[in-house]
Amino acid sequence: MSIPAIELMTALRSGHSTSPRLTWYGPDAERVELSGRVLDNWVAKTSNLLQDELDAEPGMRLRLDLPAHWKSMVLALAAWQLGMEVVLDSADAELLATGSPEAEPQGGFDAVIAVPLPALAMRWPGELPPGVVDFAAEVRSHGDVFMAHQDPEGSQRAIVSAAGTSHPHAELLEGFAATHDTGVRLLVRAGDGLEQALVQSLGAWQNGGSVVLVHPDVSVTEKLLNDERVQGD
Numbered sequence: 001m002s003i004p005a006i007e008l009m010t011a012l013r014s015g016h017s018t019s020p021r022l023t024w025y026g027p028d029a030e031r032v033e034l035s036g037r038v039l040d041n042w043v044a045k046t047s048n049l050l051q052d053e054l055d056a057e058p059g060m061r062l063r064l065d066l067p068a069h070w071k072s073m074v075l076a077l078a079a080w081q082l083g084m085e086v087v088l089d090s091a092d093a094e095l096l097a098t099g100s101p102e103a104e105p106q107g108g109f110d111a112v113i114a115v116p117l118p119a120l121a122m123r124w125p126g127e128l129p130p131g132v133v134d135f136a137a138e139v140r141s142h143g144d145v146f147m148a149h150q151d152p153e154g155s156q157r158a159i160v161s162a163a164g165t166s167h168p169h170a171e172l173l174e175g176f177a178a179t180h181d182t183g184v185r186l187l188v189r190a191g192d193g194l195e196q197a198l199v200q201s202l203g204a205w206q207n208g209g210s211v212v213l214v215h216p217d218v219s220v221t222e223k224l225l226n227d228e229r230v231q232g233d
Helices: 004-015 036-054 070-082 135-139 169-176 194-206 222-228
Strands: 020-026 030-035 061-065 085-087 095-098 111-114 157-160 166-168 185-189 210-214
Touching (some): 004 036, 030 036, 036 070, 070 085, 157 169, 166 169, 169 194
Parallel strands (some): 061 085, 085 157
Antiparallel strands (some): 020 030
């Protein structure tokens, strides 16, 4: 079954293959720009990592203990492409992706993924607890094309919002995503949290738009807005 997340990734890699879809501004002068094709490649690699190494399948839950960041966006899209539920709070989950693996109790999860937040980190800086998967080191070895082992179900839950509303996969873009004009170049402030970043970005992408995601420590200057051609800050 084709669910909206799968259709979205198809649209990003086909209709917007070379134009920017997600641009990240982070600390230390980080700027990462992902075209539709490159974003789809990262999502496919991540879906393959989840499925092939961690036995993820439709209906399983992935907790994202991460701030709004280009990597957390990729992980959410990969989970949804698989038909998984993304968990943004302390609810139970089978898998955990975190930027602080040393601070997390490992026993409550089938697997833990350590996600280094420096934008271009090639591996986790330092030692990881036994059994923890290094996202940066492992994800690049996986294929750029994702083929699901099991078809996802549109009726299964994709996410529960902070307000407590449950959104199934079939209604992710209608019920969870924000409404934006066609082709919008949207500024998204990472300081508003991961849920809002996902809500706003999904709304932009489903209407052929693109996103500029800015870390709280980065000043949103007129130059940045003009350089990125952001519409209506």
